[in-house]
Amino acid sequence: MHSYVIRKLETVERLSDLEKDMVASVCRDVKVVPRRQDIISDGDSPEHLHLLVDGWATRYKILKDGARRITAFMMPGDFCDLHATILCAMDHGIMAITDCKVAYVANEDIDRITRSSATLARAFWRATLVDEAVLRQWLVNSGRRVAVEAIAHLLCELHLRAQLVGLESRDRFNLPLTQEDLADATGLTTVHVNRMLQELRKQGLIEMDRGQLFIPHVAALRRACNFEDDYFHLKMSDEYPTDRPRHSRLAGERPDADSSGEIRFSPGRR
Amino acid sequence: MHSYVIRKLETVERLSDLEKDMVASVCRDVKVVPRRQDIISDGDSPEHLHLLVDGWATRYKILKDGARRITAFMMPGDFCDLHATILCAMDHGIMAITDCKVAYVANEDIDRITRSSATLARAFWRATLVDEAVLRQWLVNSGRRVAVEAIAHLLCELHLRAQLVGLESRDRFNLPLTQEDLADATGLTTVHVNRMLQELRKQGLIEMDRGQLFIPHVAALRRACNFEDDYFHLKMSDEYPTDRPRHSRLAGERPDADSSGEIRFSPGRR
DNA sequence: CGAGGTCTTGAAGACTCTCAACTAAGGTGG
DNA sequence: CCACCTTAGTTGAGAGTCTTCAAGACCTCG
Numbered sequence: 094m095h096s097y098v099i100r101k102l103e104t105v106e107r108l109s110d111l112e113k114d115m116v117a118s119v120c121r122d123v124k125v126v127p128r129r130q131d132i133i134s135d136g137d138s139p140e141h142l143h144l145l146v147d148g149w150a151t152r153y154k155i156l157k158d159g160a161r162r163i164t165a166f167m168m169p170g171d172f173c174d175l176h177a178t179i180l181c182a183m184d185h186g187i188m189a190i191t192d193c194k195v196a197y198v199a200n201e202d203i204d205r206i207t208r209s210s211a212t213l214a215r216a217f218w219r220a221t222l223v224d225e226a227v228l229r230q231w232l233v234n235s236g237r238r239v240a241v242e243a244i245a246h247l248l249c250e251l252h253l254r255a256q257l258v259g260l261e262s263r264d265r266f267n268l269p270l271t272q273e274d275l276a277d278a279t280g281l282t283t284v285h286v287n288r289m290l291q292e293l294r295k296q297g298l299i300e301m302d303r304g305q306l307f308i309p310h311v312a313a314l315r316r317a318c319n320f321e322d323d324y325f326h327l328k329m330s331d332e333y334p335t336d337r338p339r340h341s342r343l344a345g346e347r348p349d350a351d352s353s354g355e356i357r358f359s360p361g362r363r
Numbered sequence: 364m365h366s367y368v369i370r371k372l373e374t375v376e377r378l379s380d381l382e383k384d385m386v387a388s389v390c391r392d393v394k395v396v397p398r399r400q401d402i403i404s405d406g407d408s409p410e411h412l413h414l415l416v417d418g419w420a421t422r423y424k425i426l427k428d429g430a431r432r433i434t435a436f437m438m439p440g441d442f443c444d445l446h447a448t449i450l451c452a453m454d455h456g457i458m459a460i461t462d463c464k465v466a467y468v469a470n471e472d473i474d475r476i477t478r479s480s481a482t483l484a485r486a487f488w489r490a491t492l493v494d495e496a497v498l499r500q501w502l503v504n505s506g507r508r509v510a511v512e513a514i515a516h517l518l519c520e521l522h523l524r525a526q527l528v529g530l531e532s533r534d535r536f537n538l539p540l541t542q543e544d545l546a547d548a549t550g551l552t553t554v555h556v557n558r559m560l561q562e563l564r565k566q567g568l569i570e571m572d573r574g575q576l577f578i579p580h581v582a583a584l585r586r587a588c589n590f591e592d593d594y595f596h597l598k599m600s601d602e603y604p605t606d607r608p609r610h611s612r613l614a615g616e617r618p619d620a621d622s623s624g625e626i627r628f629s630p631g632r633r
Numbered sequence: 634c635g636a637g638g639t640c641t642t643g644a645a646g647a648c649t650c651t652c653a654a655c656t657a658a659g660g661t662g663g
Numbered sequence: 664c665c666a667c668c669t670t671a672g673t674t675g676a677g678a679g680t681c682t683t684c685a686a687g688a689c690c691t692c693g
Binding site for chain 4: 239240281282284285288
């Protein structure tokens, strides 16, 4: 039932059956949060952890002038706040994008299972570190990538993540985000996101249909925005057919010299 | 000697003398890294933790086209990678901005002291969480704040952090960053950073002199860019005279309605 | 069928970038 | 001690990406 978490953890660490059972056992108290509603609000001091069992959610900040900045998307298997209970109060909110099923997990349960399995502890740590790496990529997106690139990169990320937890069928998946969501996640305006998506469609890099995103040629989209999956620190395995090489940038080596006549966006921003 | 770390940890958690000793005891192997040199390079798999004992450093990513994106600044007392040893390889580099003293701390030592003191464990966690909160603020900076605001916000952050570890005298501190560093940290160009700094100077919000930053009226600069220190999750204490209230944004409450004729930048970006 | 949310489109303007050159400040060597 | 070099900071003008404002089309749903 809670296989998403397990799948997610398994992308960074191989788990034994016992460990999987331990993880599953902590997700007891599951509640439904309707779309558009806060799972945790800015200023809250949550007393337990929130694990997203089903649905999509977003981590966001609202500024004084009303502007919104999305700092993360969460999909099934993601923890909203693996640690936030340690801080007194949340400095941001977490909202359900679709109707969500959220498991309320007791701190002690996490403590317990991570104490009894070093592998599990490491898996949680790694998952957290990957989240942080994603955050850094978003920082690159806004500031050192032009709009089309940034959006394409975000789509690649979401696609890979959906793939990792088994939410899609290789090149098509359910993307319940509005263009406004994408705008707030990339730091752009809705209008511009709209135009850039059109651009991507025109170039045949993506297709969209009623909340479904279809990526005809994943490698092409990735190449167009220089997406590399290394920051996900996937455990070595050929389960996930993503194109390596992963730590390709050796000293002195010039990365693949754009041989084909493939689409690639402008030289970015400096 | 390693009082910076301790001061830093104490901003989020009060430590006993014993705990302070424990922290100090793990920082034995200290080396000097000259300015401009990597403390950890992209792709490295560090085998121990790196604690910045003295000097400033930066976490950065280099893109294919050569552009650089700085994702964090580190100052004395900051860990470069409290956890990175868990991952196989770094997905970014860490470089010394000034000559640095770096303590190489064994993983086991951290494990040991965090196991023997729950307070210490919590302190480390919190420090990590604050780092993450800073990352989110940077995300807000690039995308939902105009350039002047973003730069001012960054300066406020650095000023507060310097203050917290005792690097400055209330309103003046040593800022060893070039305008290029600031540009790569905000996602702007050097040229534009230059102009925005001029703007800040013209408005009397900052003064700069040979690597020294002087903030005549901290509250004014903070107000100009809507800086709030709540995301640092400072433990309640009046040691650090920063202007609260900290979780002021209650539901429905309209934040201070710009009564004075004070400088405030444009309405941000949407 | 009306209503609200989401997506599109156009035109004008603003913020930020690019390019290129010049000044200022430090450090080194003769 | 000064010429020379390198790095960092400044300045100007023009171009572009992205925003703003506003309105219309589309779509889903009660």
